[in-house]
Amino acid sequence: MKKLINNAEDVVVEQLKGFGAAHPEIEVHFDPNFVCVAGGVKDRVAVMSGGGSGHEPLHGGFVGQGMLDAACPGPVFTSPTPDQMYEAGKAINGGKGILQIVKNYTGDVLNFQMAADMLRDEGIEVRNIIIDDDVALKDSLYTAGRRGLGTTVLAEKICGAASLEGYDLDKLTALCKKVNIHGKSMGMALTPCTTPQNGTPSFELAEDEIEIGIGIHGEPGVERTKIKSADEITETLCRHIFEDEAYTRKLSEWDVEKGDWVDTELTDITFQKGDEVIALVNGMGGTPVSELYTVYNKLAEVAGSHGVKIVRNLVGNYITSLEMAGMSITLQKVDDELLRLYDAPVKTPALRWGV
Amino acid sequence: MKKLINNAEDVVVEQLKGFGAAHPEIEVHFDPNFVCVAGGVKDRVAVMSGGGSGHEPLHGGFVGQGMLDAACPGPVFTSPTPDQMYEAGKAINGGKGILQIVKNYTGDVLNFQMAADMLRDEGIEVRNIIIDDDVALKDSLYTAGRRGLGTTVLAEKICGAASLEGYDLDKLTALCKKVNIHGKSMGMALTPCTTPQNGTPSFELAEDEIEIGIGIHGEPGVERTKIKSADEITETLCRHIFEDEAYTRKLSEWDVEKGDWVDTELTDITFQKGDEVIALVNGMGGTPVSELYTVYNKLAEVAGSHGVKIVRNLVGNYITSLEMAGMSITLQKVDDELLRLYDAPVKTPALRWGV
Amino acid sequence: MTEMLTGATVRKWIEKTAAVMAENRTYLTELDKAIGDADHGNNMDRGFKAVVEKLPEGDDIGALLKAVSMALISKVGGAAGPLYGTMFLQGSKPLMGKSEISFEELAQFFEDAVAGVKMRGKAEAGEKTMLDALVPAAEAFRKAGDLDAGLKAAVEAAEQGMKDTIPMIAKKGRASYLGERSRDHQDPGATSSYMIVKALEDAVSEAA
Amino acid sequence: MTEMLTGATVRKWIEKTAAVMAENRTYLTELDKAIGDADHGNNMDRGFKAVVEKLPEGDDIGALLKAVSMALISKVGGAAGPLYGTMFLQGSKPLMGKSEISFEELAQFFEDAVAGVKMRGKAEAGEKTMLDALVPAAEAFRKAGDLDAGLKAAVEAAEQGMKDTIPMIAKKGRASYLGERSRDHQDPGATSSYMIVKALEDAVSEAA
C-alpha cells in the first residue's frame, strides 16, 4: 500500500486537519468529527449529509454557501456514528429544522435515523431523505435496495440552493425526494482500491477484467466482464439507465403526524424523449479526467439518440472510491425548478460558481 | 493497461471531442488540434499555452474567461507541433499580440519558438515566456534546466486576468516573467503511470519505493527512496523549496529590438520571513484529494515555521501525470498585484470563481 | 452449576469479547471483503476497544450493558454499530440496577436483544445476517432450561447458524448487492455474533 | 561505385527510414523510457509515417528533403520533431531543384544538417544527444572522400557515436534531469540518428 498518509488509524483526522487549514470558512470539529459552515445557519433550514470517508470531495468538499451546512465523515468506507450527526445538527440548527441527505447504505440509514431521533429529543425538527439512485440493482425486495451514488451530489447542490431561497422544511424535504426519484446512476471499476486500515485491495480484478455496477465502498459490483472499450462500457451503463423501468420501493421516512418512521412507497421516473437532464460523469478517484471526457462524448451521443437533451454537465471527481479507477454516470431529469436551483450560486471547496 | 479509451492511437482526439461536447463555450479544432475560447479575442492580448497531453486539466481545462484563450494539446507526454500553435494563434489573435506560456521542456520550448516565428511572419506580435520552477533540479549549466510545474497554472490564471484588465503585451510579458521567478515547485511519485501508446508503466518502482523530484512526463525523478510518511515527504519537498538558493539561469526570449531570440539571465527569489504566498498542493492524477489535505496540513505548518504566510491555496488535481499517484507542491510569492489578479474572476472548466 | 450471572462475569464477558475482536480483526475483515466492504473486523475491534475504555465501575449489569451499547453506537458506525448498539440497549433495559441475573433474565436478555436487532435492521433470520446466529442462540438458550446448559446450547446454535449463512443468498446489508455471488461465503456479522455468544460461555465457565 | 545520389535513391532512403522506425518503435521507446519519457519511438514512427504519406512526386532532392522536414515538424512534436525537422530543412536548402547530388553536396548536406540541429537545440557533441551520432558521421563522411566509402564510414562513425553515448551523463534534453543516473544508457536520439544514416547506406547499396 502506497499512500500519502501518516497513520492508517488516523487518516480521517489528519485529512480533516488539512481540510480545515485550507478552508478557514469551514469549521472542523473533532471527537465527534464533523465539518460545518463557520458562523452557523440563521433562519433557514439547515442541510447536512455524511457517510464513510474515502469518497472525497463528497461530502466535506460540498460544505459551504449554497450547498451543505454540515458533513459528517465516518472512518474510511464506514458510515459515521449518530453522535457526529447529533453534534453537527446542534451546531447548524438555525431554528427552521434540518434536512439530512443520506445515501442508501444500511449503515448510513441506521446511524442517521438514530441521530435524527436524538436531535428530535432536543426539540429540533429533522427530516431524512434517502438517496437510492443506483440502477445496477434491479430489485428492492430481496436486497438492501439501490445504493446512493451521484444523485447525492446533485441533491446536495439543489437542496442547498433551495434552503438559501427560503424553502421551509416540508418543501425542502419534498424537493429532495423529487431529486432522488428523478436521478439514475450506474458505475463501473477498472481497478479496486485499498483502504488505509486494510492495506490490501478491496477485491481482485484480473488485468483484463472490469466490474460493472460497482458501489462506492470497494464492494464488488453486480457483473464482472472482460475489459471493453470506453464506448462499449458507456453504452452498457447507458442501457441500464435509459432502459430502467419505473422502480418502486419503500423508503423509511419520518412521519410528522404519527411521530414515527414509516415506510413510504416511491416510484422513480423513466427517461422519455424530450426530457432535459443534468449529466454527471464522475471519476472514481484514480481515473484521469481526460478519460472521463471520452465517456462524456459517448454519453452525449447516446442521450441524443434517446431524444434526451443534456442541458448541464459535470465531468470530474465528485463521489469517489479512494484511488479506484473507474467512473459512474448520473442523469438527473430537470424541470425549471431543479435547473434554477442547480444554477444558483455555490461556493464550496469542490463546487463553485456564480460567486 | 486498463483505461477508459477506445483507440490508443487516438485518445487525444476522442477526449477533445468529449471536451468540446461538454463545454460549448470552448471551440475544439482538429488537425491541427487546439482548443480556444469561442468567438475569439477582441482588443486585448491573447494568452495561449499547450504541451503534451496527459496533464489534464492543464491546459485545455484552463481555457475560458480570465485565463487561457487557447491551448494546444500534443500527443500524450509529447509536446505539440508548431502548426498547432500557429493555427491557434491565428484564431485568437485580437490585434494586441499573443503571449505564449511555455513549460521548460526542450520539446515544448523548441516547438513554441518555431510557432512564434511562423506567427511573426504573419505580422502577429508574439512573446514567449518559459516557466521553469522545479527546484528538484539544482543546476542549469549541465542540464536542460528546471522543468515547468505548478507555477504554470498560476501564470495562466494571473496572466489571463491581466489580459482582461488590459495589460499590453510588454506589461503582460513582464508579469509572466515575474510569476515565474516568484514560483517554486517540487513533486514526487508513489507510482508510475502508463501512456496509452506504450501500455506499460513509464518506470518501475518497488512496492516500498517512491521517487522524489519527479517531472510530469513519467520521466524518473532525481532521487529514489524508501516510502515515507506523508509528513516526511512533505518536509522533504518543503526543504528543497524553502532552502532553494537564488537560482540564476539564462532563458531564451524574443528581443523585439534585435528581432531575434536572445538568452536573458534571470534570478529567482528566495522565500523570506514575512512573505505571503499562494500554495498549490497538486495531485498527480491517481492520488485521492483527501490525501492532498494531509500534505497541506504539514505544508501549512512548515510554511508557518518559516514565517511564510499562505494567503490562498489550491488543493486538487491541476497538473497531472495521467493516473500517477503522487503530488507536487508549489509556492508562489505574491504582492498586491499578483494577488489581485489571482483573485479576479475566472470561468474555465477546471478553475472557476467570482463568476 | 452456575445459578446466577454476576456483574463481574458480565464484565469479564465484555473484556473477553474485546480480546476476541482484536484477535479476529483481520479474519472478520476478510469475511467482509468477500461480500461486503472489508471493514467489519476493523469496526468491531474499534468498537469494543472503546467499550472496554468506557466501561463504568460497579456491578450494575444493566448499566454495564447500556455502556456497551453507547460505546458501540458512538464508535462502530456502519451497519453493525447501530445493530449491536440497539441489541445491547434493548437487552440492558430490564437489567438496570441488577448485580446478578438468573437464567430467566438472561433468556429474556437474549430475546430482547434479538428483538432490538430485528426492529433496527428490519430483518429476519434467513437473510444472511447476524440474526442467523443470534436467533437460534436465543431459542436454544431458552429451551435448555438452565444457565450452563443454555450457554452451551446457545454457542452450538450460534455456531451452526453462522455456518448456515454460507449457502445463503444475502437479502439484507451490503452483501445483498451481490445477489447469487453472495453464496458460499460466511456472513461476517453472524460470525461476530457467534464470537460474542462464545465469549459469554467462556466467561461463565472460567468464573465457575 | 556510386558517383551520384539520385532522387530515386533519396526517396528509397526516406521510405527505408520509415520502415526502420516502424520496426524499432518499441526499441526506441524503451531506450527513452530508461532516461526520458518513453515516447521517442512513437514520435519517430508517427513522424516518418506522415513523411511517407506527404512525400511529393518527382526527383527534386531538395524538395523531397524539405517535405521530410515539414512532415517531421508538424507530426513529431517533442524535442526530436523540431530538431530533425530543422536538420532536414537546413540540409535541403542548397539541394533545391537538384535531381542528383555529388559526394561534395552530400558532405555539405550532412554538415548543414548538423549545424541545424546545433543551432536549434543549442547543444554540442558530448552531451548525450543525437549529435553524438550525427557529428562523427558527418566528419567521417567528408574524410572518406567518396560516396560509397563515405557512407560506410559514416555508418560506422554513427554507430560508434551512438554507443559512446552509453557512458555519458546527459547535459541536454530530458535525460539531463537524471544527472548521474543517465549513465549506462544509450541515448534514444543518437540511436534514431544512427538508423537514419544506416538507412541511407542501405538505400545506396541497393541502388548500386
Ligand SMILES: Nc1ncnc2c1ncn2[C@@H]1O[C@H](COP(=O)(O)OP(=O)(O)O)[C@@H](O)[C@H]1O
Ligand atoms: N438489516 C440488517 N439486519 C441485521 N444485520 C445486518 C443488517 N444489515 C447488515 N447486517 C449485518 O452487518 C454485517 C456487516 O457489518 P459491517 O461490515 O460492520 O457494516 P457495513 O456493512 O456497514 O460495512 C453483515 O455481515 C450482517 O451480518
Ligand SMILES: Nc1ncnc2c1ncn2[C@@H]1O[C@H](COP(=O)(O)OP(=O)(O)O)[C@@H](O)[C@H]1O
Ligand atoms: N538540445 C538538444 N539537442 C540535440 N538533441 C537533443 C536535444 N534535446 C534532446 N535531444 C535528443 O532528443 C531525444 C529525445 O527525443 P524525444 O523523446 O522524441 O523527445 P522528448 O524528449 O521531447 O520526449 C534525445 O534522446 C536526444 O537525442
Ligand SMILES: [Mg+2]
Ligand atoms: Mg462499512
Ligand SMILES: [Mg+2]
Ligand atoms: Mg516526449
Ligand SMILES: [Mg+2]
Ligand atoms: Mg462492512
Ligand SMILES: [Mg+2]
Ligand atoms: Mg521522449
